[in-house]
Amino acid sequence: MTVFLTLVVIALFGITLWQMSKILKLSQLKNADNSQVANDKDNNIQGKLMLGFVIFMYLLTIYCFVQYRSYFLPESASEHGVDYDQLMFISMVLIMFVQIITQGLLHYFAYKYRGKKENKALFFADNDKLEFIWTIIPVIVLAGLIIYGLFTWTDIMNIDEEEGDPLIIELYAYQFDWRARYAGQDNELGKANVRFIEGVNTLGVDASDKYGNDDKITTELHLPVNRKVIFKMRSQDVLHSAYMPFFRAQMNVVPGMITEFAYTPTMTSEEMKNDPYMIDKVATINKIRREKSKKLVAAGEEPLEVYEFEYYLLCNKICGVSHYNMQMKIVVESEEDYNAWLKTQPTFKEQLSAQASN
Numbered sequence: 001m002t003v004f005l006t007l008v009v010i011a012l013f014g015i016t017l018w019q020m021s022k023i024l025k026l027s028q029l030k031n032a033d034n035s036q037v038a039n040d041k042d043n044n045i046q047g048k049l050m051l052g053f054v055i056f057m058y059l060l061t062i063y064c065f066v067q068y069r070s071y072f073l074p075e076s077a078s079e080h081g082v083d084y085d086q087l088m089f090i091s092m093v094l095i096m097f098v099q100i101i102t103q104g105l106l107h108y109f110a111y112k113y114r115g116k117k118e119n120k121a122l123f124f125a126d127n128d129k130l131e132f133i134w135t136i137i138p139v140i141v142l143a144g145l146i147i148y149g150l151f152t153w154t155d156i157m158n159i160d161e162e163e164g165d166p167l168i169i170e171l172y173a174y175q176f177d178w179r180a181r182y183a184g185q186d187n188e189l190g191k192a193n194v195r196f197i198e199g200v201n202t203l204g205v206d207a208s209d210k211y212g213n214d215d216k217i218t219t220e221l222h223l224p225v226n227r228k229v230i231f232k233m234r235s236q237d238v239l240h241s242a243y244m245p246f247f248r249a250q251m252n253v254v255p256g257m258i259t260e261f262a263y264t265p266t267m268t269s270e271e272m273k274n275d276p277y278m279i280d281k282v283a284t285i286n287k288i289r290r291e292k293s294k295k296l297v298a299a300g301e302e303p304l305e306v307y308e309f310e311y312y313l314l315c316n317k318i319c320g321v322s323h324y325n326m327q328m329k330i331v332v333e334s335e336e337d338y339n340a341w342l343k344t345q346p347t348f349k350e351q352l353s354a355q356a357s358n
Contacts, residue, residue, distance in 0.1 A: 040116055047114035054107035058100070070284050073245060074277045077311070077332070079264040080156045081248035087152050091145065159230060159262045166228040166262065169221070171313070172203050173253045174236035176322035178313055179203055180221045182342065184214030190348070194236055200351045204236075213349040216342065221313055221330045223265050224338040230262040243316035244330065246272065250316060265332045272332075273309050282309050 038046075076085055161168075170181035170189055181203055183189045190212015196204040205212045223229055233242055233253040240253040242261070251261040272278055285307045293303035311330035315323055333341070346354070 047111035078247040173240035178328035241316035
C-alpha cells in the first residue's frame, strides 16, 4: 500500500509539472494558440453541465434517503434518546437547507454569469450590508444551535445518584471483552484495583471491602425497563469506548479513572424485536445473508447463521487486533424478569469461596 501511494504521489507531481510547463509555454508566446482558450461554445457547455450536476446531486440525495433508510437507527430505546434524536434532526434539517440553497445558487450563478465575449467583468470592492447579512445570520443560527445543544448535553449528563432508585452497574473493559458488575443488595459497588486481579477475581475487586461481597460479575448485561441505570466504567489496559447505539449512549472508558454515563431504558428487547421497522430491517439483513450463504456453500464453506436482533454493547475505539469483536449482549426486560435473572448469578463472595474449595 505504501509503494502504491508513493507511485500515485509521484504521478500526480509529474502531471503538475507538465501542466505548469504548458502554462509557462502559453504565457511566453506572443501569438499563442487560442485552441486551448475557452470560447462562448465552451462556456455554454460548461454552464449547462454545472446546472445538470446540481440537479443530479439533488436527485442522488433524494434517492439515497429513500433507498437506504433501512440503515437508519430506529426509534430510541432510552429516555434521553428522544432529545438526542431531536437535536440531530434539527441539525440535519439546517445543514440540508443551507446545502440546498447554497449549492443551488452556486451552480445557477456559474451558468448565469458564464463567460461571453461581449461581457466585461464588473465587481464591487465591498458591500457592508451584504457582508453584515451573511455574517449575522450564521452567527444567530449557530449560536442558537450550540446553546440548545449545551442544554441538551447538560440534561443528559446530569447524573444524580440520589434521584429515584437508580441501578448501579460497573462496565469493565479489557482487550477484547466486557464484564458487568452489579452492586448487589446494598446498591453500592465495592472498591476495585487492577492490582487485585487474580484467579476468578478478573475485575480486581477488593476482597477486604464489605461492599464488594454481594457484587455480581456477569458476561451479559441485563437491564430493567423504565428504571434509571448509572454506569461506572473502568478499563484494564487501553482506551476503550462503551457504545450502545440503540440507547444513544457512548462514553470513553479510560485506564486509571472512572467515567460515568446514565440512561433509562424505555423499550425491552422483545418490544424492539417486534417493532415493524426492526422486523423489516432484520428481513433485509437476512435476505443479504442468504445470498452470501449460497456463495459460501458453493465454495465449500459454512453458511451464515440467521440474524436475530439483540441489543449490544460495543467498543467504539480501535483498541487492538480484535477490536471489531469486542461486544457484550444487552437484555432489557421487565423488573420481575430482571430480578429473577439476577438471583441466579453468584456473588463475588461465593465465587471466591468456590475458588478456595477447589
